[in-house]
Amino acid sequence: MTLSLSNEVVEGLKGLGVEIGIELSKKLIANAVKLALYSDANIPSNPEIYATNPAFAKQSEYAVVTVLFLATKYGYDSQKLRNLLEQHGLVAAVLEEIVKVYDTNKKDLLINNLKIGHSLPHITDAEWRLTCDVKSSASDKGSGDLTYRISLGRYREKTGERESTVEFVCNPEELQSFIGRLKEIERHCEKISAPK
Amino acid sequence: MAVLRNEQREHLKILREKSPEAVVDLCKLAIDYLNNGPNEKKYSAVAKKLNTSQDLVQPTIEALVCLLIDATKSSVSEADFENLKTSGFSLDQISILWQFVSSKRIFVENILRATSPREFRFRDLEWRLDGKIASRSLLYQANPIIIIKLHLDTEQVSEHRSVLGAKRDESKKKYETAKQFLLQTDPNNLVHIIDVLERALLESKTHRMRDMLKALHV
Numbered sequence: 001m002t003l004s005l006s007n008e009v010v011e012g013l014k015g016l017g018v019e020i021g022i023e024l025s026k027k028l029i030a031n032a033v034k035l036a037l038y039s040d041a042n043i044p045s046n047p048e049i050y051a052t053n054p055a056f057a058k059q060s061e062y063a064v065v066t067v068l069f070l071a072t073k074y075g076y077d078s079q080k081l082r083n084l085l086e087q088h089g090l091v092a093a094v095l096e097e098i099v100k101v102y103d104t105n106k107k108d109l110l111i112n113n114l115k116i117g118h119s120l121p122h123i124t125d126a127e128w129r130l131t132c133d134v135k136s137s138a139s140d141k142g143s144g145d146l147t148y149r150i151s152l153g154r155y156r157e158k159t160g161e162r163e164s165t166v167e168f169v170c171n172p173e174e175l176q177s178f179i180g181r182l183k184e185i186e187r188h189c190e191k192i193s194a195p196k
Numbered sequence: 197m198a199v200l201r202n203e204q205r206e207h208l209k210i211l212r213e214k215s216p217e218a219v220v221d222l223c224k225l226a227i228d229y230l231n232n233g234p235n236e237k238k239y240s241a242v243a244k245k246l247n248t249s250q251d252l253v254q255p256t257i258e259a260l261v262c263l264l265i266d267a268t269k270s271s272v273s274e275a276d277f278e279n280l281k282t283s284g285f286s287l288d289q290i291s292i293l294w295q296f297v298s299s300k301r302i303f304v305e306n307i308l309r310a311t312s313p314r315e316f317r318f319r320d321l322e323w324r325l326d327g328k329i330a331s332r333s334l335l336y337q338a339n340p341i342i343i344i345k346l347h348l349d350t351e352q353v354s355e356h357r358s359v360l361g362a363k364r365d366e367s368k369k370k371y372e373t374a375k376q377f378l379l380q381t382d383p384n385n386l387v388h389i390i391d392v393l394e395r396a397l398l399e400s401k402t403h404r405m406r407d408m409l410k411a412l413h414v
Contacts, residue, residue: 075336116333120343120380126389128396130405134412138308141271144409146400150318152379152389166377168348170318172400175393181321182390185342188325189383192340 003074003084005067010088012056012063013098017091019056024049026097028057032064033101037108038158068102072109078102121165127151148175205283207259210252216288218246223296225253226260230300260296267297268304316348316375342386346377 005013016025027049034043050057071081078099085095102109129149133142148171153164170178211219221242228235234254243250267277277297280290322345329338350373381389399405 069333073333073335075334110334113333114331114337114339117331119341120378123379123381123389124385126392126396128393130396130399132409132412136312138269138312139271139305140269142412143305143309144412146405148396148400149315150393150396165379166346166348167316168318168346169315172397174318175397178318178321179390179393179397181323182386182393185323185325185344186383186386186390189340189342189386192325193383 003070003076005070005084005088008059009063009066012059012061013067013085013088013090013094015056016060016064016094019053020060022091022093024052025060025091025094028060029064029094029097029101032061033068033105035061036065036068037105037112064098067098068105068109069113071102072106072113078106122154123152123165124154125152125162127153127162127164146172148172150175150178204259204262207255208263208283210246210248210256211260211289211293212284212286214246216286216292219289219292221245222253222256223260223292226257226264226296227300229257229261230264230303260293263293264297264300264304265308268301269308272297274298314350314373316350318346319349319374320347321345322347340383341380342382343378343380346379347374348377349374 016028020028027046031043031046031049049061067081067085071084076084081102082095082099085098090098127150131147131149133145133147135142147169149167149169151164151167153162153166155162211222214222225238225242228238234257236250236254239253239257240250243253246253266272274294277294278287278290280293281287285293324343326341326343327338328341330336
């Protein structure tokens with residue numbers, strides 16, 4: 001599959017360094033990378049970018065974000081991206097700047113694209129609490145049974161807030177069995193990744 | 197539990213007046229009540245045998261079941277139980293009643309425990325290892341993904357019972373106690389999760405934990 005850019009994107013890129021000055025274009029490109037990677041709430045406002053030609057600045061910003069996103073989607077390296085941009089006759093300094101920010105942020109862009117789309121809840125962490133049955137409304141004397149309360153979940157990347165996906169209880173034997181089953185998966189993963 | 201409630205004492209009056217054999221018959225009826233619920237035919241037959249009214253038998257059986265539940269809830273010892281002497285019971289009758297209470301204690305304990313709030317317990321898991329090779333936003337990739345289906349249940353079942361197979365044989369009501377969760381993780385995080393859970397498991401085996409359990413008198 002080959003990457004092709006729409007007329008709107010090409011026009012937005014070609015105007016950088018022409019319709020908008022070089023220094024402001026560089027700021028716009030840096031801002032576009034932030035837009036591609038983070039939510040609006042975490043990006044400081046840059047009114048100067050839109051001060052002189054707001055409509056065109058928006059189009060150029062959209063064009064840069066699109067190029068970065070598509071280059072990542074198609075697995076382009078910086079040379080391939082350079083070749084693509086050269087076909088459209090961009091201002092040399094603008095071309096260099098786009099290739100440079102792509103190279104610098106390639107890993108983050110890749111991770112960002114990996115997370116786009118639908119998937120099952122992805123768990124990255126386990127919280128636990130150990131309790132003991134001491135007394136209850138049904139029995140004056142508790143059984144003394146130990147119970148683990150397990151919460152499997154993840155931390156939201158943007159806020160650091162923990163999100164629990166599933167919670168359940170188990171006694172030490174059941175926890176041992178759960179760990180055993182997880183280790184079984186781990187062994188199979190190791191087998192597959194081991195060099196043959 | 198050392199002292200019977202007035203109402204209980206009144207309902208158990210019939211036991212004090214009857215022979216040990218009659219007490220055994222009434223205790224057997226109380227066990228039957230626990231297993232199968234009230235049975236008027238049996239009450240009538242026992243009333244005839246004991247030469248008493250059927251209206252007296254049923255409250256006596258219910259008072260015996262109450263005695264059993266109260267004794268179980270407060271974990272009464274045999275020595276405590278002998279305090280029934282103060283309520284006019286003979287040593288033979290107390291001995292029979294103690295046998296009745298102690299033989300059904302675990303059964304009642306389990307029922308009492310089962311009535312406490314239910315939480316979902318880990319029962320089993322199924323897994324699949326997938327390789328994510330492309331997506332709309334990233335055409336070229338190779339990422340291992342572990343899909344896990346967690347089987348949870350509010351019922352605690354014997355480890356010898358087939359977890360998944362058992363569900364097919366059970367009534368619809370029981371089936372509703374089960375719940376499944378589909379989630380995913382990756383090999384790196386799987387190793388991290390195993391590590392966290394193994395450390396959690398070790399905590400239950402420490403001296404500190406044993407001391408805590410002792411301190412709580414459980």
